[in-house]
Amino acid sequence: MMSIVKRILFPILFFSFLSLTSLAAKTKIERLEPEFWWIGMENPNLQLLIYGQEIGDYKATLDYPGVTIQSVQNVENVNYLFVNLQIDKSAKAGKFDITLTNSKGKELKYQYELKERRKNSSNRKGFNSSDVIYLLMPDRFANGNPENDSVDGLTEKADRANFDGRHGGDIQGIINKLDYLQDLGITTLWSTPFLEDNEEKGSYHSYAISDYYNIDARYGGNEAYLKLSKECKKRGIKLIKDMVFNHCASAHWWMKDFPQKDWVHLHDEYTNSNHRKSTLLDPHASQVDKIKFSDGWFDKSMPDLNQQNELLMTYLIQNSIWWVEYADLDGIRMDTHPYNDPQEMSKWGKALLKEYPHLNIVGETWYKNAADIAYWQKDALNADGYNSNLPCVMDFQLFFAMEKAFLEPQQWENGVVRLYNSLAADYLYKDLNNIMIFTENHDTDRIMSTLDGDLDKFKLMNTFLMTTRGIPQIYAGIEILMEGKKSYGDGKMRIDFPGGWEGDERNAFTAEGRTNKENEAFNFLQKLLQWRKVNPVVHTGKLKHYIPENDVYVYFRFNNEKTVMIVLNNGSEKQELSLDRFSENIKDFTKGYDILSEQTIQFSNGKLRLNGNTSMVLELK
Known part of the structure; x- marks a missing residue:
């Protein structure tokens, strides 16, 4: 069977690189990216990608104080031109013409704009352990504008009856x-990607991006995203943007007309990634296995971008900076971080932190052990000297431990000992407060399916999540005990939030629309979250834990102002501790106020009575 690359991409490339002078179409600037920029950036250099038929035959000029053209770069495809600008500190905000002229004297003009940066833009504080x-x-959360469920020019239309189709959730929702x-x-919102995904099917997840500068119109477009950012800021909610640089969509506009042959990784026949992330860190790994991991495609609809192409990598770096400034972002989450070129992504992180020193960036680091995860954290003491410039990593080791810990009786390695052992590896991390922790996400089984709907285990797990070190992340619907398993299929696992659509049978966004069990879960989680918000001791306080005994795990969070004792009884029987x-850690404290039961417990008899399958969060007095 002929490969997708041979049947589709190579003919397109061959056609694209032919001289198009025989075609009568009129030359025009079809795309110029980024379409505007800002003065006052730390890096004065700006690369413009200009696309249009035979645009490479044109020369560029401009006349604007403080802005100069450093170079104009032609590539093998005559339909592209890369113009490199230098924007001095003396440049003022304003508009000016970029003039393109060909050998026959024909002129094309593009009015470019330099904007003022947001106030205190470079000092923005990213998300953190508070x-x-x-x-x-x-697409699965809430539909605020049914009129944009389907949009002309975008292939897939809304079909809520199709589990794998688009359901119509959007930014207004x-x-x-x-x-x-x-x-x-x-306090912080992270959404899976909003950018346009114009694949024919399965586009609801939006991880196959077809336009890096435009929010999908079915979500509401760029203006709606700006509104979301402003509305979040009004409520003190930070905003994280999910980005995908390892691959684009097969429907991306440049896939029909590459700037250069090495813009994406092409193979003689379709080659899927082997998904063996270990090859990057394995000192014994073969080169062929490393290349298949890094250069293979994530999926047939997700062409692998070649980040070693300098023009492409500059494009991606500028795209990230553009979105941070444009949308007033508080953080970035980078999808499949190790799949990207490590050295180029280190440059990416360094460039972002140069413009925004306090911005937080988290990478998806899906490994099962702490050593592999810690390798990717900024300033890690790696034997090979590699520095990712990625401040935050995702603690999948702790996720896998939590997934099992509360379902098992304690043995040497099982039960809540899994939590203890996972945290015992924290010596590997450079920054313990900058680790994202979670019990589930959009790619995993819903934890309530794993726990078989057990509300007591739900409470134990979330008590741990909200009181251990790191930055807790929860997934929409956990507060109402939503279930789902990957074995059902991703579309069936990622069900709609009840009440997010007009006409839904019930509205679980309200207490009246939730069952008694759901309200108990919501109220429990709400109490923990609201308490955590105002208690710095669990944001950056020290952690000391004690080896679990008899299914009981005890640990303390403490600083100079406060000490909190957390007790998790994972056993079904009452105990005296x-x-x-x-x-x-208890020192001279004589009592503790349990924020969960709202009761004060005296320590006078040296014992603590524990109910089965319960947790306590004791503020020591």
Whole structure:
């Protein structure tokens, strides 16, 4: 069978690189990216990608104080021109013409704009361990504008009856629910990608991006995204943008007409990534296995971008900076981070942090052990000297531990000992406060399916999540015990939030629309989140834990102002816990206020009575 690359991409490339002078179409500037920029950036250099038929035959000029053309770069495809500008500190905000002229004297003009940067833009504070992050998939959360469910020019139309189709959730739907999130105690919003995904099917997940500068019109477009950012800021909610640089969509506009042959990784026949992330860190790995991992395609609809192409990498770096400035972002989440070229992504992180020193960036680091995850954190003490310039990593090791810990009785390695052992590897991390922790996300089984709907285990797990080190992230619907398994298929696992669509049978965004069990879960999580929000001791306080005994895991969070004792009884039986063992943390404290039961517990008899399958969060007095 002929490969997709041979049947589709190579003929397109061959046609694209032919001289097009025989075609009568009129030359025009079809795309210029980025379409505007800002003065006052730390890096004065700006690369413009200009696309149009035979645009490479044109020369560029401009006349604007403080802005000069450093070079004009032609590539093998005559339909592209790359213009490199230098924007001095003396440049003022304003508009000016970029004039393109060919050998026959024909002129094309593009009015370019330099804007003022946002006030205190470079000093923006990113998300951190004081936050709780709420992850959602916009297509499955809430539909605020049914008129944009299907849009002319975008292939896939809304079909809510199709589990794998688009359901119509959008940005306005999220804006409508921001008060709900604020009431729950959320401080940061992370949505899966909003950028245009014009694939024929399955585009609801938006991880196959077909336009890096435009929010999908079915979500509401760029203006709606700006509105979301402003509405979040009004409520003190930070905004993280999900970005995807390892691959684009097969429907991306440049896939029909590459700037250069090495813009994406092409193979003699279709080659899928082997998905063996270990090859990057394995000192014994073969080159052929490394290349298949890094250069193979993530999926047939997701061509692998060649980040070693300098023009492409500059394009991607500028795109990230553009979105941070344009949308007033508080953070970035980079999809499939290790799949990207490590050295080029290190440059990407360095460039972002140069413009925004306090911005936080988290990478998806899907490994099962802490050593592999810690390798990717900025300033890690790696034997090979590699520095990712990625401040935050995702703790999948702890995720896998939590997935099993609360379902098992304690043995040497099982039960809540899994949590203890996972955190015992924290010596590997450079920054313990800058690690994202979670019990589920859009790519995993819903935790309530894993827990078989057990509300007590839900409470234990979330108590741990909100009181251990790191930055907690929860996934939309956990607060109402939503279930789902990957074995059902991704579309069936990622079900709509009940009440997000007009005409839904119930509205779980309201207490009246939730069952008693769902309200108990919501109220429990809300209490934890609202308490956590105002208690710095669990944001950056020290952590000391004690080896679990008899299914009981005890640990402390403490600083100079406060000490909190957390007790997790993962056993089904009542127990009496002797406090003597914990004297180095309890010290002279004589009682504790349990924020969950709202009761004060005296320590006078040296014992602590525990109910089965319960947690306590004791503020020591």
